[in-house]
Amino acid sequence: MADPRETRVLLDQAEDPALRTLEGYKRLVGGYSSMENAYRTMEQDEVLSELEDSGLRGRGGAGFSMGKKASFLPRGEMQKYLCCNADESEPGAFKDRELMQRNPHQLIEGIAIAALAADAGHAFIFIRGEYNDQANILDRAVAEAYEAGYLGTNILGTHRDLELVVHRGAGAYICGEETALLDALEGKRGNPRLKPPFPAVQGLYGGPTLINNVETLSNVPRIVARGADWFRGFGTEQSPGTKVVSISGRVRRPGNYEVELGISTRELIYGLAGGPLPGRAVKAFFPGGSSSPVLTAAEGLDLPYSFEAMAEAGSMLGSGSIIVADDRVSIPQLALRTARFYHHESCGKCTPCREGTNWTTKMLERVVRGEATPMDLDIIASVQQNIIGHCLCVLGDSMAMPVGAMVRKFRAEFEEVIETAGGVDPHTVVAPPPGILGATL
Amino acid sequence: MSPVDGYGSSNPNLPVDPALTEGRVPDRNPEAIPELHEVDCPPELRQRIEELMSRYPDRHSASIPALWAVQERYGWCTPDGIRQAAAVMRVTPAYLESVASFYDMLHTSPVGTHRIWVCTNISCWMRGADELLEAFKAACEGEEADFYVTGFECLGACDIAPMASIDQRYYGPLEAAEAGVAIEQLRAGAEVLPDKVQLQRPLAGDTPAPGGDSVG
Numbered sequence: 001m002a003d004p005r006e007t008r009v010l011l012d013q014a015e016d017p018a019l020r021t022l023e024g025y026k027r028l029v030g031g032y033s034s035m036e037n038a039y040r041t042m043e044q045d046e047v048l049s050e051l052e053d054s055g056l057r058g059r060g061g062a063g064f065s066m067g068k069k070a071s072f073l074p075r076g077e078m079q080k081y082l083c084c085n086a087d088e089s090e091p092g093a094f095k096d097r098e099l100m101q102r103n104p105h106q107l108i109e110g111i112a113i114a115a116l117a118a119d120a121g122h123a124f125i126f127i128r129g130e131y132n133d134q135a136n137i138l139d140r141a142v143a144e145a146y147e148a149g150y151l152g153t154n155i156l157g158t159h160r161d162l163e164l165v166v167h168r169g170a171g172a173y174i175c176g177e178e179t180a181l182l183d184a185l186e187g188k189r190g191n192p193r194l195k196p197p198f199p200a201v202q203g204l205y206g207g208p209t210l211i212n213n214v215e216t217l218s219n220v221p222r223i224v225a226r227g228a229d230w231f232r233g234f235g236t237e238q239s240p241g242t243k244v245v246s247i248s249g250r251v252r253r254p255g256n257y258e259v260e261l262g263i264s265t266r267e268l269i270y271g272l273a274g275g276p277l278p279g280r281a282v283k284a285f286f287p288g289g290s291s292s293p294v295l296t297a298a299e300g301l302d303l304p305y306s307f308e309a310m311a312e313a314g315s316m317l318g319s320g321s322i323i324v325a326d327d328r329v330s331i332p333q334l335a336l337r338t339a340r341f342y343h344h345e346s347c348g349k350c351t352p353c354r355e356g357t358n359w360t361t362k363m364l365e366r367v368v369r370g371e372a373t374p375m376d377l378d379i380i381a382s383v384q385q386n387i388i389g390h391c392l393c394v395l396g397d398s399m400a401m402p403v404g405a406m407v408r409k410f411r412a413e414f415e416e417v418i419e420t421a422g423g424v425d426p427h428t429v430v431a432p433p434p435g436i437l438g439a440t441l
Numbered sequence: 442m443s444p445v446d447g448y449g450s451s452n453p454n455l456p457v458d459p460a461l462t463e464g465r466v467p468d469r470n471p472e473a474i475p476e477l478h479e480v481d482c483p484p485e486l487r488q489r490i491e492e493l494m495s496r497y498p499d500r501h502s503a504s505i506p507a508l509w510a511v512q513e514r515y516g517w518c519t520p521d522g523i524r525q526a527a528a529v530m531r532v533t534p535a536y537l538e539s540v541a542s543f544y545d546m547l548h549t550s551p552v553g554t555h556r557i558w559v560c561t562n563i564s565c566w567m568r569g570a571d572e573l574l575e576a577f578k579a580a581c582e583g584e585e586a587d588f589y590v591t592g593f594e595c596l597g598a599c600d601i602a603p604m605a606s607i608d609q610r611y612y613g614p615l616e617a618a619e620a621g622v623a624i625e626q627l628r629a630g631a632e633v634l635p636d637k638v639q640l641q642r643p644l645a646g647d648t649p650a651p652g653g654d655s656v657g
Contacts, residue, residue, distance in 0.1 A: 248599030255645020
């Protein structure tokens with residue numbers, strides 16, 4: 001049963017397995033009525049302005065206005081594309097999995113309406129290959145939607161066409177980056193592209209392409225049905241709407257909780273997720289997936305959970321995934337896990353990311369082995385500074401920000417590990433030859 | 442073009458990773474697209490790949506799905522399987538090799554029949570993933586032909602941490618002792634851990650506290 005502190009909109013009736021079927025989706029939540037209305041009575045600009053007025057911000061990580069993004073697509077006769085980014089691979093995030101497996105038709109309806117807003121004739125759901133069960137559920141749902149005439153040619157007798165293909169990835173975090181996703185969808189290795197041109201102008205097969213996250217698109221049917229004002233009735237001025245928040249780590253009840261944005265973070269972690277494990281205390285947490293700079297309990301617990309509050313605190317809401325570390329978790333070890341993940345997933349195209357993630361991992365391994373010196377911490381910090389903003393995509397930044405924050409905020413713990421385990425007197429360390437480490441130290 | 446040694450490297454002194462070269466013939470012209478009659482592609486595989494290509498505006502988009510089809514048929518992306526797919530898709534085998542080697546789930550060397558990925562990322566690690574991985578490895582030691590066990594990056598199921606994907610289905614939260622049970626069930630061909638299937642779980646619920654008190 002839903003907790004009274006939750007506000008279930010996207011997850012309305014989600015406990016009912018019948019929601020997976022087209023019949024159930026229509027019966028339980030009045031599904032596809034929004035699309036029917038939009039296709040029969042609304043113009044492209046009306047849909048666009050409704051989306052823009054709603055203030056819906058992208059739920060994949062960047063938090064960019066969805067309506068604005070859609071309005072960037074040029075008009076004209078060229079073939080345009082829509083891609084649903086379902087390559088949810090950010091450590092800590094599992095909301096899209098839940099949304100797809102419980103309510104696949106909500107996503108399909110959202111895609112159909114967004115395709116109207118973008119004037120796209122081809123749509124793709126790029127789902128990570130690991131989500132096999134979810135991809136099968138989507139396959140069935142898409143087949144149902146084709147059969148019922150919500151996809152295909154001459155949809156609902158309106159002379160509009162939309163082809164929707166469920167495309168399975170094959171295991172690469174980088175494909176969640178929108179331009180890498182496009183390369184993967186074009187059948188290549190998933191390497192990010194230089195931006196600009198942005199995908200809205202030149203994306204899939206060189207055509208204008210709108211790329212949105214599963215949760216963003218799942219919000220579309222209700223916004224178009226009930227209006228931007230209804231949507232703005234939830235959440236805060238700058239972060240309207242509800243958000244499915246994935247809470248995991250060292251808490252009693254990990255899981256997905258749908259709440260209004262702006263709810264207190266303490267309420268999320270202690271109220272909904274049940275707080276830390278018995279006898280433990282929250283030490284730090286990632287507020288928006290493993291890419292977001294960690295916040296200590298003192299910094300973060302009393303902040304409202306919204307895009308703007310998290311940005312102000314020097315972190316980010318990202319994909320809305322909270323990972324909680326309690327007082328038993330060693331921060332240097334946590335930093336190493338984080339770095340190792342990004343090292344493994346770096347596609348290798350840009351040197352700062354390829355080398356930066358590699359050497360950060362090696363240095364952190366040295367720290368936890370007790371072979372490091374306090375100066376290594378400065379080198380780690382400077383490596384992070386030299387990654388941020390220097391690559392085609394933000395994968396490297398996604399390691400640099402949390403690892404940098406951990407070294408900064410928990411420096412005493414790193415130093416303790418170094419001093420107790422390593423047994424090296426920090427004052428006897430030989431200085432490196434000049435020029436090797438750079439002037440940024 | 443510089444002369445190449447048997448493994449395709451221009452420097453014969455470089456160490457060679459057999460996993461990357463096994464069964465591969467490096468002196469074949471990398472620009473040649475094999476003809477269908479040269480590769481002996483099974484008709485079902487050909488039909489499947491042609492159907493996949495027809496779903497996309499550009500046939501190249503079918504490369505990952507086609508490699509999935511090859512892997513499904515041969516157990517891994519065999520050099521012959523890749524040549525067959527390349528002949529159907531009218532691309533070079535080297536192109537498909539480059540794609541296959543990029544993605545973690547496509548195997549360019551033989552692996553065990555049952556595939557077990559244990560998530561060892563942050564959330565699972567904090568709840569005992571390393572112990573779970575060890576337990577899986579110990580439970581099927583010496584049976585590499587039947588079981589492929591590996592640690593895997595975040596599988597997107599932190600709510601059921603620690604978890605594993607067994608033959609492409611998610612299970613969790615798992616106790617280390619359940620690794621042996623799962624392996625035994627796989628050996629017997631029985632249903633695997635029926636009450637731990639992720640699909641059957643409620644939205645959010647009580648998760649047993651992880652074994653062990655200390656992390657890191």
